[in-house]
Every structure is written in C-alpha cells, then in structure tokens.
Amino acid sequence: xxxxxxxxxxxxxxxxxxxxxxxxxxxxxxxxxxxxxxxxxxxxxxxxxxxxxxxxxxxxxxxxxxxxxxxxxxxxxxxxxxxxxxxxxxxxxxxxxxxxxxxxxxxxxxxxxxxxxxxxxxxxxxxxxxxxxxxxxxxxxxxxxxxxxxxxxxxxxxxxxxxxxxxxxxxxxxxxxxxxxxxxxxxxxxxxxxxxxxxxxxxxxxxxxxxxxx
Amino acid sequence: xxxxxxxxxxxxxxxxxxxxxxxxxxxxxxxxxxxxxxxxxxxxxxxxxxxxxxxxxxxxxxxxxxxxxxxxxxxxxxxxxxxxxxxxxxxxxxxxxxxxxxxxxxxxxxxxxxxxxxxxxxxxxxxxxxxxxxxxxxxxxxxxxxxxxxxxxxxxxxxxxxxxxxxxxxxxxxxxxxxxxxxxxxxxxxxxxxxxxxxxxxxxxxxxxxxxxxxxxxxxxxxxxxxxxxxxxxxxxxxxxxxx
Ligand code: SF4
Ligand code: FES
Numbered sequence: 041x042x043x044x045x046x047x048x049x050x051x052x053x054x055x056x057x058x059x060x061x062x063x064x065x066x067x068x069x070x071x072x073x074x075x076x077x078x079x080x081x082x083x084x085x086x087x088x089x090x091x092x093x094x095x096x097x098x099x100x101x102x103x104x105x106x107x108x109x110x111x112x113x114x115x116x117x118x119x120x121x122x123x124x125x126x127x128x129x130x131x132x133x134x135x136x137x138x139x140x141x142x143x144x145x146x147x148x149x150x151x152x153x154x155x156x157x158x159x160x161x162x163x164x165x166x167x168x169x170x171x172x173x174x175x176x177x178x179x180x181x182x183x184x185x186x187x188x189x190x191x192x193x194x195x196x197x198x199x200x201x202x203x204x205x206x207x208x209x210x211x212x213x214x215x216x217x218x219x220x221x222x223x224x225x226x227x228x229x230x231x232x233x234x235x236x237x238x239x240x241x242x243x244x245x246x247x248x249x250x251x252x253x254x
Numbered sequence: 255x256x257x258x259x260x261x262x263x264x265x266x267x268x269x270x271x272x273x274x275x276x277x278x279x280x281x282x283x284x285x286x287x288x289x290x291x292x293x294x295x296x297x298x299x300x301x302x303x304x305x306x307x308x309x310x311x312x313x314x315x316x317x318x319x320x321x322x323x324x325x326x327x328x329x330x331x332x333x334x335x336x337x338x339x340x341x342x343x344x345x346x347x348x349x350x351x352x353x354x355x356x357x358x359x360x361x362x363x364x365x366x367x368x369x370x371x372x373x374x375x376x377x378x379x380x381x382x383x384x385x386x387x388x389x390x391x392x393x394x395x396x397x398x399x400x401x402x403x404x405x406x407x408x409x410x411x412x413x414x415x416x417x418x419x420x421x422x423x424x425x426x427x428x429x430x431x432x433x434x435x436x437x438x439x440x441x442x443x444x445x446x447x448x449x450x451x452x453x454x455x456x457x458x459x460x461x462x463x464x465x466x467x468x469x470x471x472x473x474x475x476x477x478x479x480x481x482x483x484x485x486x487x488x489x490x491x492x493x494x495x496x497x498x
Binding site for chain 2: 043
C-alpha cells in the first residue's frame with residue numbers, strides 16, 4: 041500500500057490533482073476581489089461574509105487548506121528527491137531545450153507560499169480570531185493595505201511569479217494525469233497560456249487601481 | 255582544425271576526479287567524435303599516458319553505450335544523434351569542447367567517461383518482458399494488431415537505453431526510458447497480459463534505484479537520440495493509474 045501511495049508517479053498524481061483544484065479556486069477569488077473596485081463596501085463584505093459562513097463553503101475551505109498543504113509538502117519532498125538524484129552537476133552547464141518555467145517551479149512556488157503566509161495574517165487569521173480586526177469589514181482592510189506601496193510591490197511581484205508558476209503548471213498537470221490527446225493537448229496549452237496571463241493580470245489590475253487611482 | 259578538449263578524468267569509482275585539458279591538432283571534420291577521441295588516445299598512449307576511458311560498441315547508433323555529455327548536451331549539441339554518429343564538422347577551429355560523464359546518482363562513474371548503466375538493466379529485468387515460450391518464431395499474423403498501435407509501439411521500441419534522457423533531465427529522472435519500455439508492450443495485444451504487473455514493477459524499481467521525479471520539462475525528449483516522445487510518459491502515467 042505504501043509503495044502505491046508514495047511512489048514517484050502517485051506523488052505526481054496527487055500534486056497534479058491538488059494543483060488543478062487550486063486552479064479552480066483562483067478565478068472565484070478573483071471575481072470576489074473585483075468587487076473591491078466598487079465604491080460601495082457592501083457587495084464585497086457580503087460576499088466575504090457568505091464565503092466565511094455558508095456551510096458547504098466551509099467544507100470546501102477545509103479541503104482547500106488541506107490541498108494547499110499537500111501540494112506544498114509533496115512539492116518540497118519531490119524537489120529534494122530530485123536534487124539528491126544528481127549529487128554532482130555539470131561543469132558545462134545544462135543547455136537542453138526545456139519548458140522554461142518548469143525549471144523554477146520550486147522557487148516560483150516558494151514565492152507564492154510567502155505571499156500566502158502574508159495573506160493569511162492579513163485576512164484569514166482575522167476571520168479565525170488569531171489576529172485582531174473586524175472580519176465583517178475586509179473591504180476596508182483591503183483598501184487600507186492597497187494604499188501601502190510596499191504591500192503593492194510584494195503583491196505584484198508575487199502575482200507575476202504566480203503567473204510563471206501557472207504557465208507550466210496547467211499543461212503539466214494534464215500530462216501527469218496522462219490526459220494527452222492529439223487534438224486536445226494543443227487546446228489545453230492555449231487555455232493554460234490565457235489562464236496564466238489573465239488571472240494574475242486580474243489581481244494586479246485590482247492592486248494597481250486601488251493603489252494609484254483611489 | 256585545432257581544438258581544446260576539457261575531459262573529465264577519474265581513476266575509478268571511488269576516486270575524486272577532475273578535468274584535464276588536451277590540445278588536438280589537425281582534427282579532420284570528417285571524423286566522428288569517437289574517432290577524434292581515438293586519435294587523442296593514440297597520442298596519449300604514445301606519450302605513455304593513461305588513455306581516456308569511454309564506452310562504445312556498435313559505433314552506428316544502435317547499442318546505446320557511447321553516452322557522454324558534450325558542451326552541455328548529452329551526445330553533443332546535434333539533435334537525434336548518438337556520440338558515435340556525431341560528426342566533427344559541427345565543431346569549428348579553435349573550439350573548446352567540454353566532455354563529462356552522465357551525472358546521476360543511479361549511474362555512478364566507473365572510470366573517466368564510463369558510467370555504470372546497469373540500473374536500466376534492473377528496471378528491464380523487473381518487468382520489461384513478455385512471457386512466451388521460446389522456440390520457433392510464431393506466425394506474425396495470428397494475433398492481429400492495429401497498424402496505428404503497432405507503429406507507435408515500434409517508435410517506442412527503438413529506445414537504445416543510452417541514458418541520455420536521465421543525463422539531460424534536471425531531476426535525473428528515468429521516466430522517458432521507462433515510458434518507452436512500457437509503451438512498446440502496452441500498445442500490443444501480447445503486452446496487455448502482464449501490463450499491470452509490468453508497470454508496477456518497473457516504476458517500483460525505478461524509484462528504488464534513486465532516479466528523480468518527472469517535472470515535464472521535456473529536456474529528455476529534446477536530447478533523446480532516438481526521438482522518443484513525451485507522449486510515452488503520459489501513457490506510462492495512464493498505465494500506472496490503470497494498474498491500481
Ligand atoms: S529514451 Fe532516448 S535518451 Fe532515453 S535511454 Fe531511450 S534512447 Fe536513450
Ligand atoms: S557506440 Fe553504439 S550507439 Fe554509439
């Protein structure tokens with residue numbers, strides 16, 4: 041049983057599934073965040089309240105947290121194994137043609153994780169009561185944060201790096217799940233590009249608008 | 255042409271090893287890379303020095319033993335050729351060429367440029383076969399196979415087990431090799447019978463030997479002298495999930 045669960049292929053399978061689940065969550069988060077652009081705080085706060093209290097969402101939230109944890113743990117574990125598999129590197133460098141962003145997944149992933157920790161302190165922990173603040177008014181919290189230039193810098197850099205992570209992640213997950221197809225794989229690749237640009241761009245748009253124009 | 259060679263020298267598996275620099279003069283562009291190394295070795299022997307150890311056998315791209323890492327590429331910078339078929343005309347006068355052995359934990363260096371690739375044999379022994387009675391060759395058409403599948407199986411079967419995929423992969427993963435060996439059977443009716451046991455056993459052995467995990471970076475496909483495709487790895491994944 042252990043051999044199945046912890047084989048290289050099973051770990052990759054879990055990584056891909058967890059990754060795809062997280063990919064579903066991002067657009068939802070973006071749609072809610074877009075409400076921050078309204079001058080009326082009510083719609084955003086209502087949406088945040090709904091997300092925090094609706095029972096079905098609560099279950100999804102637990103699954104989501106678990107997914108993030110699994111994705112991170114396995115990601116680090118796999119990376120360590122990969123480093124150990126080549127104890128001595130090449131003096132002549134590695135000049136093979138590769139999917140460019142695939143080489144930096146651990147680092148782009150790590151920057152997303154850094155952002156996630158910050159994000160939890162700013163919002164999620166308020167909701168859980170670990171950090172003082174009013175969970176019913178995340179609108180004001182967000183608006184305040186987006187007025188701090190340093191926060192925007194971090195935000196924009198992290199989302200740019202998330203984009204680089206997504207460039208490889210999306211199509212790679214399909215390959216790992218064995219879902220390749222003569223006709224559909226090129227379509228998946230195009231969707232992956234659009235997704236990797238559109239989602240981070242959406243978040244960046246909110247950050248820039250609130251910072252510079254409000 | 256005149257060349258400078260930077261070659262990895264290592265006495266034996268336990269020794270430390272380092273690069274040695276050699277000057278080669280009047281190298282003909284008609285030579286193959288191995289012939290150029292032969293010329294170097296002749297010179298070294300005449301000077302009473304230890305010749306550079308490198309693996310080779312067929313010298314026609316079919317045995318897979320001549321692997322070496324040349325200027326940042328397994329089998330050199332030219333796509334779809336093995337080192338033995340790499341012509342010196344791809345290099346220019348005055349070039350410095352860096353030659354290293356495959357670098358991967360499961361492929362320890364034996365001497366200079368020779369590595370121990372028996373890890374691949376172990377993976378093959380674990381499941382890379384079909385159980386049939388030996389004897390006279392059976393009638394080829396008695397078990398029908400779809401043309402499309404037998405063609406793809408053939409394309410996978412031309413993997414020569416050279417290890418360039420492992421050498422190129424940033425994770426030293428053996429997935430392309432294993433996926434080729436799985437695919438050559440998985441697509442044919444004779445291979446279906448033991449398909450589940452085969453994929454489990456070969457993947458288990460691959461993990462046990464310490465190869466890295468696949469990141470879908472595609473370096474293996476880019477460097478494989480036999481142009482084995484990444485789609486084989488997707489098939490390996492599918493076969494593995496189906497086995498449980
Ligand atoms: S898949 Fe290609 S690179 Fe890998 S062992 Fe086979 S022939 Fe060599
Ligand atoms: S010596 Fe046989 S493949 Fe090069």
